[in-house]
Amino acid sequence: MNKAKLKKTLNRAEEHCREHGTRFTEKRKHILQLLLQSEVPLSAYELATHYQSAFGETIPAMSVYRILDFLMAETLVHKLNSANKYTACEHIACDHQHEVPQFLICERCQNVKEVGIEPSIIAALADEIERAGYHLTQPQIELHCLCERCFSAS
Numbered sequence: 617m618n619k620a621k622l623k624k625t626l627n628r629a630e631e632h633c634r635e636h637g638t639r640f641t642e643k644r645k646h647i648l649q650l651l652l653q654s655e656v657p658l659s660a661y662e663l664a665t666h667y668q669s670a671f672g673e674t675i676p677a678m679s680v681y682r683i684l685d686f687l688m689a690e691t692l693v694h695k696l697n698s699a700n701k702y703t704a705c706e707h708i709a710c711d712h713q714h715e716v717p718q719f720l721i722c723e724r725c726q727n728v729k730e731v732g733i734e735p736s737i738i739a740a741l742a743d744e745i746e747r748a749g750y751h752l753t754q755p756q757i758e759l760h761c762l763c764e765r766c767f768s769a770s
């Protein structure tokens with residue numbers, strides 16, 4: 617992500633928090649910045665390590681978790697449950713409504729793409745689940761794929 621886009625996205629995130637009456641503190645901003653600048657999803661521990669090298673300040677993993685919880689509640693960050701890692705939302709600077717996010721995860725380079733799967737597909741899936749006697753509690757789907765670059769290199 618280039619400097620201009622990073623700045624715009626962070627400003628948008630700040631506005632978003634202001635609209636919701638929450639505070640986009642310096643530490644929260646730094647964690648989001650690290651995720652925006654990372655090519656791959658990061659764990660809380662990786663974030664703590666990157667934090668120290670980028671901002672010259674140590675941050676306990678517990679604080680990173682708390683900040684991630686905040687950023688997730690604001691839909692600025694998503695958690696990839698299968699990898700137990702975090703990724704910045706790709707729609708922070710967009711104006712449209714945020715859908716239930718689905719993720720395409722490249723199993724070779726760990727690159728992630730956030731996509732909005734059609735609600736009718738999710739509804740069909742939920743029907744199928746109900747028929748099996750189960751109830752969908754978490755509609756986030758994480759699909760393991762090869763990204764375009766890795767696919768053409770293979």
Ligand SMILES: [Zn+2]
Nearest residue numbers: 705706707717
């Ligand atoms: Zn998102």
Ligand SMILES: [Zn+2]
Nearest residue numbers: 706707710712
């Ligand atoms: Zn968008």
Ligand SMILES: [Zn+2]
Nearest residue numbers: 722725763766
């Ligand atoms: Zn890849």
